Amino acid sequence: MDEYIDKADIEARKRALQVFRERFKEIFEQIKRGENPTIMLPKRTLANTIYDEKRKLLLLGPEKLRRSFFDLHESKKFMQTLLMARIIYEALERDEYPTIRDLYYRGKHTIVYREPGGRRHEENTWDEQRESDAVIRDIEVFTGLLREEMLILSKEKGKVVGNMRIRSGNDIIDLSKMGHGAYAIEPTPDLIEFIDVDAEYVLVVEKDAVFQQLHRIGFWKRHKAILITSAGQPDRATRRFVRRLNEELGLPVYILTDADPYGWYIYSVFKIGSITLSYESERLATPKARFIGVSMTDIFGHGKKKPYLTEQERRNYIIKAKDADIKRAYELRNYRWFQTKKWQIEIDIFLKKKAKLEIEAMTSKGLRFLADKYLPEKIETGDWIE
Amino acid sequence: MDEYIDKADIEARKRALQVFRERFKEIFEQIKRGENPTIMLPKRTLANTIYDEKRKLLLLGPEKLRRSFFDLHESKKFMQTLLMARIIYEALERDEYPTIRDLYYRGKHTIVYREPGGRRHEENTWDEQRESDAVIRDIEVFTGLLREEMLILSKEKGKVVGNMRIRSGNDIIDLSKMGHGAYAIEPTPDLIEFIDVDAEYVLVVEKDAVFQQLHRIGFWKRHKAILITSAGQPDRATRRFVRRLNEELGLPVYILTDADPYGWYIYSVFKIGSITLSYESERLATPKARFIGVSMTDIFGHGKKKPYLTEQERRNYIIKAKDADIKRAYELRNYRWFQTKKWQIEIDIFLKKKAKLEIEAMTSKGLRFLADKYLPEKIETGDWIE
Structure with missing residues (x-):
């Protein structure tokens, strides 16, 4: 022993x-x-x-x-x-x-x-x-x-902070006491035990640097969120961890990515699973995950919805889509789970404007703008895409 | 406020x-x-x-x-x-x-x-x-x-576990109580306060997956080590954190990478700094860092030193060097800090055999081999490269 x-x-x-x-x-x-x-x-x-x-x-x-x-x-x-x-x-x-x-x-x-x-x-x-x-x-x-x-291990990129305690191995870890650092999720997240949780939702941020920013100004404390980053394309452990938070604790899950087909695909992997590894979806995917943004309608507005960016900001922040982005958008448009009205509007705006945008454009308007206006407002008014 | x-x-x-x-x-x-x-x-x-x-x-x-x-x-x-x-x-x-x-x-x-x-x-x-x-x-x-x-933040990949407590922000974090997960190092490591440390050395592992393995079998508990991964090419925060452990706590630092010029370069960035950003070296580099392996003499032996791999294992594990590896090796050979006797032997064996090896070849011999024989034996007998 x-x-x-x-x-x-x-x-x-x-x-x-x-x-x-x-x-x-x-x-x-x-x-x-x-x-x-x-x-x-x-x-x-x-x-x-x-x-x-x-x-x-x-x-x-x-x-x-x-x-x-x-x-x-x-x-x-x-x-x-x-x-x-x-x-x-x-x-x-x-x-x-x-x-x-x-x-x-x-x-x-x-x-x-x-x-x-x-x-x-x-x-x-x-x-x-x-x-x-x-x-x-x-x-x-x-x-x-x-x-x-x-017990096959792998490298892991996912990190988490928030008002919750977990048991992993022989330790109890308080995820609200990580200082400016974070808890790096283990490769076998099914062995984690959720002990107590005081949060209203889960926010998953694609980019580690934006996670660091939101963490540093106490976003998760102010808004009672569990804050997670996948640091790019999510690995299996991060996906499983997010799924468990949604399924076992009933927490809504919001995914924040860049406004481009690559970001949409990250959302899609969290929500539906990866096409080549569909057998894992049943355990790793979070079908109820919501795309919080950055959406094309956030950038350009749509119908009665006003854009979050001014004309001037759009001029400075928008990046011209590459051919590969456009090709990817056409592919995604054919996936069944992107064939909802809201997603078709997103993809259509993208294909018409040929424009993409990074989350950092939102933090450039001020980190407080992202943390205290953009995200809470969108969550409150239900301005996400299923 | x-x-x-x-x-x-x-x-x-x-x-x-x-x-x-x-x-x-x-x-x-x-x-x-x-x-x-x-x-x-x-x-x-x-x-x-x-x-x-x-x-x-x-x-x-x-x-x-x-x-x-x-x-x-x-x-x-x-x-x-x-x-x-x-x-x-x-x-x-x-x-x-x-x-x-x-x-x-x-x-x-x-x-x-x-x-x-x-x-x-x-x-x-x-x-x-x-x-x-x-x-x-x-x-x-x-x-x-x-x-x-x-207070400019950035994405961070570095993780740490070990017998030490730190203060970060308003929290005190016990790095020996991370379960199967780890502590993700913050982007401003100069603001970390070391509270107490009970360790004999720092082991930095290039590969996150190998870090996960060593962590899971309790390597750092058995050998009183602070275990760190840079998850590939180290970022600034990981380099600064390692430097502080060496300088302020006097802990020897050992770097474990793949046996190839890319691994040597990772070691070099930890030890000397990056050539294009030399102004940071004074704060981020750890001039006393030691290359623990995997070395070419570990693979092939040299003089009286016996190799850790059998002929059969070499046949199965060795990867043929690519042209880019060989070109890189010639470049590194010209750097002043690689012009020591031990490094010249390393580079010469590499150029002669045109062979590289991943750390995983060592864990394939058994994780216990890596953790309980290879690493402790090399540290005990001083079989590292300065």
Whole structure:
């Protein structure tokens, strides 16, 4: 027994080992029965990725994939899957905390074999991490366990401050007592326990520097918010943490990004999930997340809504959209979850004006403007996009 | 008086405002005397960047630059400098916390003027952030204040855990009670107060994912270390924080990076400073920082030293160096601070083998190998590079 390892991790390992034994037992049974060992798992293809209108989530569809040992096209993939499963199983047993990069290295070797005639063959288990990562995803889908539940760690960028206390490992952490710094979210946010929370909503800021500014003037204290930054494209832990705040504590979640298709996509990843990894959405996405801004109607106004920027400010702050932005906007316009009236207005204004804007343009008007007028006013009047 | 703003910030503002008034007073005096207003400041050029052998730091040399209002070549730069100084001064007075991006936006506008003959001219204050950033650096050099002392904030990636307590803002934070998460370092680390520390050394890990792993198995508890990650190329706050731990607390600092020229450069930025920003080195660099690994002699051995990797492991883990890596290695070999015997051996082995290695190769041998054998053994036997 290692005094430095906490109990939640030990319990999580036991659960994962149990699931592995149950799910892979069938393969041993097949071998014992003299059958062709076969793994069946949902297809992780775009064609098998379905947008669930009701739950507002990207999910894997019903199509299954067979992966058999005695099938020339599938035997390498079959063996890769079992090799990776073994490596993860061993890591779980040995109290290891591998990363996906470790798992790639651990499995990487060359298999040498000779034909009965004597001819020598060499085959690498995998050459690139892309291959081993795909196998890890297959194992996630096959076992129904997220990699975090297998105690696989990764780098994390997400930070949080606010009026709440959490338990992580053996510690209780008061997220309102972080000084000018912040709490860096752990890679296994399902093991966090929410102890008490005194907040009215969650504000997720795309940019770390804007998070620092809002934190420093006490935004979350003034407005009873949990303040989070994803520091760009959100990682899995930040997404899961935000989802849990929304689902378990019932806190509304507002996402603040730059006014451009890249910012919209960040919002989309928080809300719907990533298209290539739809199997995780069910656990990581926050379907009720709201886009608070910066919106195109904030910049230019629309109908009765007045813009937050003057003509002069627009002239100084607006950035001309690049071809890649415009291409991205056309793509997003086709996604089902962007086919609401408000989003179509946003995208149309963007395509007409070919203009984008950074959050910093709002802080240039004064940090107090962003903190004490723009954000509270938009939240109060319901001026967000679902 | 704003209850949410802490006293350290108010004091810092007062100090910065005072320095601004003193330094810029001379220009008002010049105008009052009817002279050509002129700013004199050290040249921030490569030619005026000097490696101080004794202090082992990159510093600005004695060359000065004159920037006058009535000089056609310099008047725009002169006006930009005064414009930026005004914006920073106002932000200090108004309790703002701008970022360099904000400062760019705040100053960005078009000046329109007509010749006596009526011809209309337009001139932008600046077009790109590159320009306004250069002006901020000039003001740092001119005032002798780092941007952090002007309460200019920025995004921060650095994280820390360990047996120490600090005061930041109005809070006391126990860095040994962060659960599986970590403390995200604030953008103004000079305002941090070290309260008590029970550690024998500082280990800085380049990679966040490896930091997560070492943290999770309690490395810093077992070995009485302060564990830090820079999450790649270190930002200013992380560098300043590490420097203060070394200088004020006398803790040895070990830097752990990948075994490649990119990792060496990260070490170099911690130790010597960045070549383009040598004026900050005096405050941000840690001249006594030690490169703990992963070294080329760890991989291949050298003389009596046995390698940590077997022949088989080298075959699986080593990555072929790219042309860019080799070019970088030749550049680094010419830097004065890499011209020590140990570094020349490192670079020579790299150039001969054309091989690089990630830290993860060490964790693939087992996280316990990295934590309980490799690192402690190297620290105990003094197997680092100065």
